Structures are given as C-alpha cells and as structure tokens.
Amino acid sequence: MKRVRFRDPSGSVRTGQWLDEDGNTADTATAGAGGLVAFGGETYDPESVEILPPVEPSKIVCIGRNYADHADEMGSDVPDRPLLFLKPPNTVTSHGSTVSLPAGKDRIDYEAELGVVIGQQCRNVEPEDAMAVVSGYTCVVDLSNRDDQRQEQNWVRGKAFDNAAPMGPVVADTQHVPEDASVELWVNGEQRQSSSRDHLIFPIPELIAEITEHLTLEPGDVIATGTPEGVGPLADGDTVTVEIEGVGRLEHSVSVP
Numbered sequence: 001m002k003r004v005r006f007r008d009p010s011g012s013v014r015t016g017q018w019l020d021e022d023g024n025t026a027d028t029a030t031a032g033a034g035g036l037v038a039f040g041g042e043t044y045d046p047e048s049v050e051i052l053p054p055v056e057p058s059k060i061v062c063i064g065r066n067y068a069d070h071a072d073e074m075g076s077d078v079p080d081r082p083l084l085f086l087k088p089p090n091t092v093t094s095h096g097s098t099v100s101l102p103a104g105k106d107r108i109d110y111e112a113e114l115g116v117v118i119g120q121q122c123r124n125v126e127p128e129d130a131m132a133v134v135s136g137y138t139c140v141v142d143l144s145n146r147d148d149q150r151q152e153q154n155w156v157r158g159k160a161f162d163n164a165a166p167m168g169p170v171v172a173d174t175q176h177v178p179e180d181a182s183v184e185l186w187v188n189g190e191q192r193q194s195s196s197r198d199h200l201i202f203p204i205p206e207l208i209a210e211i212t213e214h215l216t217l218e219p220g221d222v223i224a225t226g227t228p229e230g231v232g233p234l235a236d237g238d239t240v241t242v243e244i245e246g247v248g249r250l251e252h253s254v255s256v257p
Contacts, residue, residue: 066226
C-alpha cells in the first residue's frame with residue numbers, strides 16, 4: 001500500500017491510497033507519476049487535488065555522510081558513528097510545491113534521500129527490533145544552504161530554513177521497497193544522482209538504535225538516511241525530481257527571491 005495525504009476539492013484533508021491508472025493498489029506503479037488518488041470510494045486525478053506532505057513529523061532526524069562516495073566528494077572522512085542533525089517541522093513541504101530558497105546565497109544544494117517514517121513512539125530500540133517501529137518509506141530532498149552550513153556548527157541556517165525538506169508523495173509499506181532500492185535524482189530532467197539503499201554505511205536498524213538511544217521518536221517522525229554522490233547547486237526555476245524504487249516520484253521546483 002502507498003498512503004497519501006491530500007486536500008480534496010471540497011477542502012477536506014484526507015488520508016487515502018495512491019492507486020495505479022486502473023484503480024488497483026499501486027504497489028508496483030510509480031506514485032507521483034500518474035495514477036489515481038482514492039479515499040472513501042472516491043477516486044481523483046492527482047492533478048485535481050493538493051498533495052500534502054505524507055506525514056506531519058515533530059522532527060526529521062538526518063544522517064550526514066552515510067554514503068562513502070558522498071563523503072569523498074565533500075572531502076570528508078567517513079564517520080565512525082552516524083552523524084546526526086535535525087530539521088524541524090517548518091522545513092516540511094510537499095510533492096508539487098515551489099520552494100522559495102534563501103536569497104543572496106552562492107550555493108544551495110539538492111540531496112536525494114530515502115526517508116524512514118516512524119509508526120510508534122519509541123526509545124532505546126534494539127537493532128533486531130527496529131523494523132517493528134517503522135511505518136514505511138518516503139522520498140526526501142535535503143535542501144542545503146552551503147554558504148551558512150560551512151560557517152556554523154549547528155547548521156540551523158544551513159539546513160533548517162523554511163521548506164528545506166520536501167517529502168512524499170506517499171508512505172510506502174516496507175515490504176514493497178527492496179533492500180537494494182534505487183535512489184535517483186534529476187534536475188530539469190538531467191540525472192544527477194544514482195545509487196541504492198544497500199550502499200548505506202549505517203543501515204536502517206542501526207540508525208534507529210543509535211537515534212533512540214538518545215531521543216524519543218514519535219509517530220510520523222522521519223529519518224532521512226543520507227544522500228549519495230552527485231549533489232550540486234540549484235538555480236531559480238529548477239525542477240527537482242527524486243525517485244526511490246518501490247516508493248514513488250517526488251517532484252518540486254525552486255525559486256530564488
């Protein structure tokens with residue numbers, strides 16, 4: 001199942017399913033690229049409704065340098081434990097949105113990431129129990145203001161600006177996302193990133209165990225598991241597309257004031 005939050009034509013917020021074009025559960029179809037949105041026996045063309053962020057997290061826990069090739073392209077060492085930082089709720093925006101980037105910056109980068117959606121409140125989770133607290137997976141873009149990130153240690157200006165975490169369009173059940181699911185990104189139709197989740201340095205159960213040793217995760221919280229090599233800058237009017245195998249396709253554009 002691929003769960004989607006949307007605002008229907010009457011203005012009501014609904015949580016339904018993303019179906020394929022024939023009205024079947026879209027386990028193999030690409031959510032975000034055609035298909036139908038369904039709730040309560042009604043179906044809608046995705047273009048006729050407002051697709052909302054698939055969850056409303058209290059926080060996004062992000063993992064830095066979790067692909068060796070990305071650490072190398074950034075001129076950094078591979079960390080010996082997961083490198084954690086936070087994005088707050090103001091960073092969340094949705095499939096189909098236009099993100100207004102901070103003005104006056106030389107470089108704001110895209111980063112495609114697999115997002116892990118937490119399904120229950122949890123603390124001190126053992127790795128062997130970690131997948132039991134996962135509701136599903138989504139697509140995330142970690143927009144990064146490199147100008148300020150390079151000048152601060154806590155990365156608030158660099159990572160926590162408004163709408164700096166587009167996500168969606170759905171939460172896909174874990175069984176539909178392969179262990180080697182591809183993680184890909186395009187800018188204006190040109191592919192910039194291509195890797196897979198089996199290249200993660202720290203796998204998802206280990207990440208959940210490490211995070212919950214230090215803080216409580218709440219239902220709807222998201223872990224952004226890190227980005228592969230190929231990150232690069234965005235310009236006014238660019239369109240970003242992220243596709244994760246088994247999840248779907250997240251697309252948004254950017255503008256520079």
